Amino acid sequence: MSDPKAGGDRLGAKLVSDFPDGLLAHAPVMTNYLSSGKTSERRFRQISCHAITKSMADDDKPYADIAERLIWHRNLEGLTQQQYAEKIGVKRATLNNWESGNYRLSLDGARAxxxxxxxxxxxxxxxxxDALPMTLRRAWRERP
Incomplete structure (x- = not known):
């Protein structure tokens, strides 16, 4: 084995395929043998961020049901996020977080x-x- 300080590699003449599951240990010096692995092989493929986000369903959003009700009501009122947020006394970004389904509606927000x-x-x-005023209850139940 050659001296790492002299620029030699510590892994010797091992190829990527010689390691179990294609895993490599960290070495202080980069080897010249990494290029011998085919990037088209399954273990080297990368998944694009678009593929990951496309596969995410509303199930990944823990408060999607609350978000649906907020969006429904805001649209029923015909208001933008900015207008709706100002009326209930929160920042637009806070309302946007609630409507995303990733953040829970706060108690203060629900009371407002x-x-x-x-x-x-x-x-x-x-x-x-059941506790909604009759006109809102009817509108909620008849939504598309």
């Missing part, structure tokens, strides 16, 4: 929705529409 629009906490958090 109840105070300003008459949306019950049961409806916003649990999806129980």
């Amino acid at each position: 929705l109840r105070r300003i629009y008459g949306l019950s906490l049961d409806f916003m958090i649990e999806g129980i529409d």
Whole structure:
């Protein structure tokens, strides 16, 4: 074996295919033998970020049901995120986080929705529409 300080490689003449599962140990000096592995082989393929995000379903969003109700109500009111957020007293970015389904609606946010629009906490958090005013309940049940 050659001296790493002199620029020799510590792995000797081993090829990538000689290692189990194509895994390599870290070495202080890069070997010249990495190019002998075929990048088209399954263990070297990379998955693009577009393929990963495309495969993500709403199941990955823990609060997608709350987000659906928020978006439905905002669209029913005919307001933009900015207008809706100002009315309930939160930042637009906060509302956007709630509508993404990745963040939970805060208790203060749910209380503001109840105070300003008459949306019950049961409806916003649990999806129980019995406590909604009749016109909103009908609109919720008849949505496409």
